[in-house]
Amino acid sequence: MSRSPVVARRRLGAALRELRTTAGLRLEDAARTLDCSMSKVSRLENGKGVPRHRDVRDLIELFGASAREREDELMRLVIDSLSAGEGLVTDFRDVFEGAVVSNEVSRYLALEQDATAISAFEPFLVPGLLQTAEFAEAVVGFFYPERSREERRRLVDLRMQRQEVLRRPGKGRLRFAVVIAEQALRRPIGGPAVMRKQLEHLVGQLRDGLSEVDFRVAPLDLVHAGVLGGPFAVLRFAEEQDQDVVYLEGRDGATYLEAEEQVRRYAETFAALIEACPDRAGSVAIVERAAELLPT
Template sequence: MTTLQGPAIPRRRLGAELRRLREDAGFSLDQAATALECSTSKISRLETGKGLPKQRDVRDLLRLYGKTAEQELERLLRWARDGAREGWWQEYTKGLGSAEPFMLDGVDKLVALESDASSIKAFAQPCIFGLLQTPSYARAVLSSALPSHGPEEIDLLVELRVRRQKVLSRAEVPVSLHVVFDEGALRRVVGGAEIMIQQFEHLIAMGRRSNVALQVLPFSAGFTRASAGAFMVISFAESVDQDVVYVESQAGSAYLEGDFGVETYARTFDDVSGRALGSLETEEWLISAERSFLTGIDDVGPV
């Protein structure tokens, strides 16, 4: 069975440790690169978890930094092995061309982080959060957002999105998910009434899971700090793995890993969560929204 875990966490752990060892040994990036006869960008990419780690490079760096203890060497080499393996999602994204690069920018990293996450907090707009989309809803969103992609590519991306959702139901500690929906994301009709009915049924069912919490931020809440756009705060089980913020925009995705950026978005999420409907009120809202599509009468009303 293919694991849903990915190489993101071991790469980040390896990179953070290599940077710590380099700084402790008193080497600059340029000095380390000169000693290994490679570019500074190669060392930098390894330290930021973006480069593909090779055991030979790790051995050479540890030798340069004066770290030859067998236990420490084996630990870092294990991270290098785990970080070098291919993520399960790459079979879906390899070879995907795009006339809209902002839509696929960083998708590999996002899926890798989701796969290794212990908890995700998300503010969803202008559409329903990806990990909670039905296949039909996802197909309608992707077809509209990626008009240059053919049906086969869209099918691959829908399949990828559905498989990403398995992190919510995996046997080995499913991801804890807390989503606050901007009301507009739920009111926007995507794909027609039948697709919306199925989507609301799915949201109601998912909201009843013990590891999923859903809230609606009503229009009546007014302008909030989160009104600028969708974002995710991704956390991990091990304290050594820093939280990551994923911010989505038309210009491309951005990842924030520093304390200031992460804390800013964490506070923003707490703010919108505190102003949103509670779990029971949210379920009632979703049931009313589904009913409005079934009857053709909008009885959700202002909140």
């Protein structure tokens, strides 16, 4: 059932206050965990603050087993607490509340909207932030074959809306660095016509706009540790209390790494990988060649 953001924040705050007191903890204990003031925690518990995914997850860990048993409920309240203009939830509430996407994906979408910079390696597909609607439709069809046509259409719409983070004005625009493995450009997702349009769209975006996207292609003959694993993304945030995170995507789910050493290791791997790849112009040339090699 749909909740207004105000109702969801009140319910979340009440639940967090109950769990804190049950655990025998004080406001200052929660504030110390979040590295914030007690007034911020008080506002969160009173339903007056906008909750962040990371803060609520940190509190769940602090409050212990009873909170972890309610993690799905609490994180759903966080999603419901986001109002229009604070994420994708209002326009795509049917997708989130209908569990069309998993909690892991929901969390990533929220983090993506808050991030100031994302560095991503994609060995299999053109990433969602650079996809055409037709290509996205083919991808959604592969990953969500059991969903109805309307649900798949909404997932494509959601993917298109996500791309607005690359077009936000001024300092709010996401800094996106991406390395795509060349084999991802050779795989004709949706058929040759759909793939050709996707590659041509990608070239057009990189030549005529999206100047803040640092785009590279890892050639087929590149031997580098960074290309030997699966897809990953390093997400960075402006506020110091918002811990940077690594997102690892797998077929059976996603993993989040938040320890500083883990984030640093993936960031260094990405930096070394992007240096090993051709520059932007050379990478665009690889995309053009991949389009030419598609059957007509």
